[in-house]
Amino acid sequence: MSRMLLLPGDGIGPEVLAQAERVIEALNRDFGLDVEVQSALLGGASIDTYGTPLTAETLAQAKASDVILMGSVGGPKWSDTPFDRRPEQGLLDLRKGLSLFANLRPAKCFAALTDSSTLKPEVVAGLDLVFVRELIGGVYFGEPRGIEALADGGRRGFNTQSYTDEEVRRVARTAFELARTRSSRLCSVDKSNVMEAGLLWREEVTMLGASDYPDVDLSHMYADNCAMQLVREPRQFDVILTDNLFGDLLSDAAAMLTGSLGMLPSAALGESGKSSLYEPIHGSAPDIAGKDLANPCATILSLAMALRHGLERPDLAERVESAVARALDEGYRTAELTGGSHRVGTAAMGQAIIARLHA
Ligand code: NAD
Ligand code: IPM
Ligand code: MN
Numbered sequence: 073m074s075r076m077l078l079l080p081g082d083g084i085g086p087e088v089l090a091q092a093e094r095v096i097e098a099l100n101r102d103f104g105l106d107v108e109v110q111s112a113l114l115g116g117a118s119i120d121t122y123g124t125p126l127t128a129e130t131l132a133q134a135k136a137s138d139v140i141l142m143g144s145v146g147g148p149k150w151s152d153t154p155f156d157r158r159p160e161q162g163l164l165d166l167r168k169g170l171s172l173f174a175n176l177r178p179a180k181c182f183a184a185l186t187d188s189s190t191l192k193p194e195v196v197a198g199l200d201l202v203f204v205r206e207l208i209g210g211v212y213f214g215e216p217r218g219i220e221a222l223a224d225g226g227r228r229g230f231n232t233q234s235y236t237d238e239e240v241r242r243v244a245r246t247a248f249e250l251a252r253t254r255s256s257r258l259c260s261v262d263k264s265n266v267m268e269a270g271l272l273w274r275e276e277v278t279m280l281g282a283s284d285y286p287d288v289d290l291s292h293m294y295a296d297n298c299a300m301q302l303v304r305e306p307r308q309f310d311v312i313l314t315d316n317l318f319g320d321l322l323s324d325a326a327a328m329l330t331g332s333l334g335m336l337p338s339a340a341l342g343e344s345g346k347s348s349l350y351e352p353i354h355g356s357a358p359d360i361a362g363k364d365l366a367n368p369c370a371t372i373l374s375l376a377m378a379l380r381h382g383l384e385r386p387d388l389a390e391r392v393e394s395a396v397a398r399a400l401d402e403g404y405r406t407a408e409l410t411g412g413s414h415r416v417g418t419a420a421m422g423q424a425i426i427a428r429l430h431a
Contacts, residue, residue: 074383076107077137079114079130079166082159083356084366084418085143091368091422092141092375098426099379099388107383110137114166115145115159115356125162131169135347139382140166141375142351147358159356168208172340172349173239174246175205175319176377179306179326179336184400188331188410191303196329201309202254203326204247205319207340209239210269212316233269235315240276246341247313248285254310257289261298261314261322273315295322302326323353332408334367337374339381348382350374360407364417367406369396372425395428402428 078093080086099105112118112130119125125145134140145159155161181189181199189196214232222228244260251258260277264270274292281290293301295318301308302322306329314322327333333354340349352370360366373396380389404424405412416424 074107074138075136076109076378076383077134077140078109078111079134079140079142080111080117081114081143081145081356082116082147083144083358083361085115085145085356087143087361087364087366087418088352088368088371089141089143091418091425092371094422094426095372095375095392095429098429099392103388103391103429105379105383105385105388114142115162116147116150118162119150119153119157119159123157125157125159126165126169131166134166134170134349137347139378140170140347140349141371141378142166142349143371144352144354144356146356147361164212167340167349168213170340170347170349171208171342173206173208174243174341175203175207176246176250176339176341176381177203177205177319177323177326177336177353178338178377179203179323179330181330182335182397182400184397184403185331185335185409185411188405189329191306191329195303196306199306199329201306201326202250202311203319203323204243204250204311204313205323206235206239206243206315207319208316209235210316233267233317235269235273237272237276240273241280244277244280244313245284247311248281248288251288251311252285256287257291257310258285259291259293259298259309259312261293261295261312261318263295263318264292265294269315277313298322299325302329327353331410332367332406333370334406334408335369335373337370337377339374339377341381348378350378350382364419365407366418367408368418368422369400369406369425372396372422391429392425395425395431398428398431399424 214234262270376392403413
């Protein structure tokens with residue numbers, strides 16, 4: 073029996089996670105999955121009940137779980153609170169508290185969605201790349217940070233971009249290992265032309281590649297060029313290794329190559345054998361929350377990643393991914409996706425996927 077913790081969060085989080093939960097129930101019932109599910113509050117929902125976005129109890133519960141599946145956190149209701157008490161801080165503390173340093177964000181264009189991207193079909197057809205985003209370092213966590221008053225009566229906001237050699241090496245190792253299971257090509261993305269932290273990043277990745285992964289074809293790219301190359305010719309990439317902030321930005325941009333932000337799952341991994349966290353890359357989408365409009369695919373595909381990386385059930389991961397592909401092939405689309413023949417809401421999309429688990 074494995075343990076899974078569900079953290080629905082805020083906005084569309086509970087809506088999309090409810091569909092993933094139905095998939096888990098179906099897998100437990102009909103496909104030999106043996107997962108015990110618990111739920112807890114994270115983000116704004118936790119602030120409203122406990123006054124803090126992540127309680128010590130929830131963090132302990134997460135540590136005691138094999139896998140954690142999250143919806144999304146945040147929203148306008150909490151956007152005026154100080155940083156340390158915002159919903160997003162709960163997620164950052166969860167990632168940090170579990171030492172989840174490597175964030176896999178696959179951007180795959182499903183065949184049925186080739187026409188749904190805002191880019192030309194011939195540019196995105198067959199796209200299949202993975203970001204390995206460093207997740208618990210960089211400017212998100214660097215010190216010093218703050219807002220301070222200036223002598224002239226003005227104010228200064230400041231954050232620190234910072235990486236140690238070991239922080240770079242451990243996430244780079246994940247990316248090299250992943251590249252070996254794919255095409256053995258790895259592109260490391262940085263701003264080593266502008267930042268010392270970027271230069272150290274490039275040097276460490278280069279040294280690790282030369283010493284431990286000479287078989288992997290390593291290249292480097294500046295982050296601004298990478299943003300352009302992703303829309304110019306995205307299929308040149310296989311595995312992209314990058315830092316916390318660049319990975320955040322580039323993965324949202326890459327989501328549109330697949331048709332929608334609502335299609336991209338993610339896996340946050342730390343040391344093997346410890347708990348891992350799975351979440352769609354999108355946010356709480358306040359503009360469509362509560363309307364049965366959200367696409368649950370990213371969350372259901374995140375569940376598939378949990379089955380593959382955390383629960384050692386690659387067979388069930390493939391079953392879930394095939395069910396998503398089939399629902400799309402048969403024309404099921406949530407509102408933000410173009411094309412298709414069955415325009416459905418969040419729950420009906422979940423149902424269409426569950427109905428295809430058996431095929
Ligand atoms: P967002 O990702 O919530 O939404 C951006 C746009 O994409 C919106 O138009 C939204 O409707 C659409 N969208 C997102 N997910 C969708 C889905 N599954 N189906 C259909 N459309 C979808 O980004 P935002 O609006 O900038 O942020 C809203 C809140 O979410 C903020 O508080 C932000 O901090 C938070 N956020 C949380 C996470 C997370 O929990 N991992 C990620 C990103 C943003
Ligand atoms: C994401 C989100 C988070 C991030 C926020 C909500 C902390 O944008 O998971 O992509 O920036 O990492
Ligand atoms: Mn993001």
